[in-house]
Amino acid sequence: GQNIDQPTEMTATEGAIVQINCTYQTSGFNGLFWYQQHAGEAPTFLSYNVLDGLEEKGRFSSFLSRSKGYSYLLLKELQMKDSASYLCAVTDSNYQLIWGAGTKLIIKP
Amino acid sequence: ETGVTQTPRHLVMGMTNKKSLKCEQHLGHNAMYWYKQSAKKPLELMFVYSLEERVENNSVPSRFSPECPNSSHLFLHLHTLQPEDSALYLCASSQASGTGGSPLHFGNGTRLTVT
Numbered sequence: 001g002q003n004i005d006q007p008t009e010m011t012a013t014e015g016a017i018v019q020i021n022c023t024y025q026t027s028g029f030n031g032l033f034w035y036q037q038h039a040g041e042a043p044t045f046l047s048y049n050v051l052d053g054l055e056e057k058g059r060f061s062s063f064l065s066r067s068k069g070y071s072y073l074l075l076k077e078l079q080m081k082d083s084a085s086y087l088c089a090v091t092d093s094n095y096q097l098i099w100g101a102g103t104k105l106i107i108k109p
Numbered sequence: 110e111t112g113v114t115q116t117p118r119h120l121v122m123g124m125t126n127k128k129s130l131k132c133e134q135h136l137g138h139n140a141m142y143w144y145k146q147s148a149k150k151p152l153e154l155m156f157v158y159s160l161e162e163r164v165e166n167n168s169v170p171s172r173f174s175p176e177c178p179n180s181s182h183l184f185l186h187l188h189t190l191q192p193e194d195s196a197l198y199l200c201a202s203s204q205a206s207g208t209g210g211s212p213l214h215f216g217n218g219t220r221l222t223v224t
Contacts, residue, residue, distance in 0.1 A: 008149065031210055042113070042199070042215035050210065087152070095206075097213075099151035 002026045004100035006088050011106045012078055020073045020086050020103045028093020034062055034073045035087040037102070043087055046073070075105075083107045112136065115200050115216035122190065123224055130185040130219045132200030140206035141183040142213065143175060146197040158183065159206040190223045197221070 005023045012018040024032070031050040035043040049055055049064035049071060061074040075082055088100040113134045122128050134141065143155040157165035158177040172194075174186040183200055197220050201213040 004151065033212060035213075040217075042217045043213075044215070045212040048210050048212060089152075097154070101149055101151045 002092060002098045004088055004090060004098055006086075006100040006103045008101070009104045009106065011108060012075075014078055014080060014107055014109050016078050017074065017076050018078060018105065020075075020088075020105065022071045022073070022088035022100060024069050024071075024088075024090045024098070024100075026069075026090050026092045026098055029066060030091040030093065030095055032062075032064055032071050032091075033087075033089045033097075034071075035089065037085045037087060039084070046086075078107050080107050080109070113200055113202055113214050113216035115198075115219055117219055118217065119220045119222075121222045121224060122187070124190060124192075126190075127186070127188040129187065130198055130200075130221075132183040132185075132216055134181055134183075134200075134202040134214070136202055136214060138202035138204055138214070139180060140203045140211075141177060141180070142201040142203075142206075143183065143185050144199040144201060144215075146199055146218070152199070156185075157206055164206060187221075190221075192223050195221055195223045 003025045034046040037043040047062040054063045059076045064071045085102040085104050087102045090098045116131045140159045142157050145153040154167050155169045156175040161177050172189050176184040197218045199218045200216040203213050204211045
């Protein structure tokens with residue numbers, strides 16, 4: 001079967017750095033997405049990786065290793081507003097999106 | 110208005126009721142989706158429409174009935190639901206379905222409670 005694994009919950013301190021990992025086993029690979037979802041709100045697109053390496057967008061970076069079936073989302077200079085769930089999703093060989101259950105990130109002052 | 114708009118935000122219905130969820134996108138996208146989101150579970154794809162034609166129905170019970178009258182509007186008609194159908198129902202749109210890098214744009218969802 002197809003599977004996406006990410007930690008259920010993580011806690012970090014304001015101003016620090018946190019890395020949220022995502023591992024996947026899918027039938028083929030056509031890209032990996034990260035979304036942010038604040039409680040009671042819509043998921044919003046953060047990043048898309050299709051080639052190996054690091055993509056940086058301001059305080060957020062996303063890394064992909066296709067050979068290891070692994071990605072991470074790196075958040076720097078954490079702010080209280082970064083408290084949210086972070087969803088990892090992989091597009092398989094049929095261009096179906098396979099979703100992880102999400103990682104709830106709690107930021108403490 | 111911009112983005113994806115869903116109404117209502119909250120809905121409480123009995124098991125014998127009939128109600129409809131509405132979604133509207135103002136992004137000029139060609140594909141629209143219904144997802145079910147339950148606590149601590151991955152998003153479950155329910156239906157996909159591409160250019161107003163249904164392209165996917167992931168074994169969803171017939172008590173859920175989608176309708177896509179045009180590329181900007183999507184409905185989910187509900188009847189004789191069960192308590193386990195209580196969840197957040199998310200509508201999304203994208204430039205195209207079945208392509209790799211086209212991100213989804215989501216609405217804020219309808220929080221459905223079936224009593």
